[in-house]
Amino acid sequence: MKFILLVHHDETAFETFSEERRRALLADSIGLCHQLDTQGQYVHASPVHPAASATLVRVRDGKPIVTDGPFIETREQMAGYFLIDAKDREEAVAIAARVPGATIGTVEVRPVREVEGLP
Secondary structure, three states: OEEEEEEEEOHHHHHOOOHHHHHHHHHHHHHHHHHHHHOOOEEEEEEOOOHHHOEEEEEEOOEEEEEEOOOOOOOOEEEEEEEEEOOOHHHHHHHHOOOHHHHOEEEEEEEOOOOOOOO
């Protein structure tokens, strides 16, 4: 079963970290990806650009409405994700606890729906 692990942290606080600490967090995340890959559980992972780089698209009455920037003000912003294969929620939660971002923020665990007909 596939799960997405959404990593959230406070971007402002993250920017105060030393370059060395940021590099270490990234290296630890890459290491976790390699561990998961060896176990056949890695599907994909990536950090994302800061919330200010977001573009939101809504369609209302058939017309697209495009807005720059994050949708809501929140203490934590999405920093990245891991897409994994796990046998169940408990295994996905155990993997989420190994995500380095969990030490400075929150990792949201969600099962991914399988939709017939998708490529």
